[in-house]
Amino acid sequence: MFNPTFLIVLFFSFYTISKGQPLPSGRQATVEETRMEQRILANIRATVMQLSSCETPTKKLHKTDSNSDALTSTIQNLTRRIEVLEKSLPPSIMKRFECLSSFEKIELNPTINMFEKRCYYVGLQYYLSWENAQFQCQLAGANLLTDPSTELMDVLFETFQSNGNKIWLYGNKTEGTFKWITNGKVIDDNDARWAPALPRPTINDTCIYVYQDTKKWYDGPCSEIHHFVCES
The missing domain is CATH 1.20.58 (Methane Monooxygenase Hydroxylase; Chain G, domain 1)
Incomplete structure (x- = not known):
């Protein structure tokens, strides 16, 4: 029976x-x-x-x-x-189902946000190097944030319950040029989202992160440990 x-x-x-x-x-x-x-x-x-x-x-x-x-x-x-x-x-609910299912490969109860028909996993409990953060995103078939708008960052930072957080972006500097890894697009040194006096022209092998308190981009050693957001 x-x-x-x-x-x-x-x-x-x-x-x-x-x-x-x-x-x-x-x-x-x-x-x-x-x-x-x-x-x-x-x-x-x-x-x-x-x-x-x-x-x-x-x-x-x-x-x-x-x-x-x-x-x-x-x-x-x-x-x-x-x-x-x-x-x-509704399609938006089904998209949430898909996102939750994917990002549960990283965390049992993932924190996600929906923005302009895309979903974002926020690694609140993680502090990882740039490379390890990207590895976590890839477990869910996603990547670190690429070229995020100021509006998107406002939404994502609302998830944090404290200030002073930093989030890795999927861009780094190799051979003297900052690029987005996802699409290979060169990152403009004059982009208004950079913090003042950045990026530093003489420093190589650095990665990009966003600082919550200023909402600006910074470059720093890829070995530093920060929070991260996966984009799917």
């Missing part, structure tokens, strides 16, 4: 969806709401897949058994309800 634990989870999940209301198409979900929705869908779908693929010896469970037929019908109905629920979610 089916594992009793699966049956209990299946019943609870089916009851929850059956009693639920359609999600308003225009709502703005919070991060906590998104996490809850993501885990409900993920747990229900995983349970359905386990139940639907579960096989027992024919002596214990026959294909013609009425209980088995009823359970199969329930599983199929639940699968259809899940598909309807997923389709009812």
Whole structure:
């Protein structure tokens, strides 16, 4: 017979969806709401897949058994309800699901922000070198921030509960020129986002970070440890 634990989870999940209301198409979900929705869908779908693929010896469970037929019908109905629920979610919510799923490869409960249809993971608990920060981003199929606008940085720094934080950017200086690694674009030395008197023309092998208190770019040794943000 089916594992009793699966049956209990299946019943609870089916009851929850059956009693639920359609999600308003225009709502703005919070991060906590998104996490809850993501885990409900993920747990229900995983349970359905386990139940639907579960096989027992024919002596214990026959294909013609009425209980088995009823359970199969329930599983199929639940699968259809899940598909309807997923389709009812606005694209912005589905994007959050994808972001959370990706960035959970870095942190169990990732802190994310959405800005102009892109998602950003904020490594609040990490202080890493530039290279190690980029490595963490790559675990989630992302990269460090590239050419962020002042508006984006304002949004990201609101996530921090203290001042004085620094965030790595995905740009560095090699062979005398600062470039964005993502697209190879040369970074203008006269860009207004640089702090005064920066970048330093005589210093090589340095990486770029943003200082929270000034919202300006600075160059410094890539071995320094700072917070980081991954862009996806």
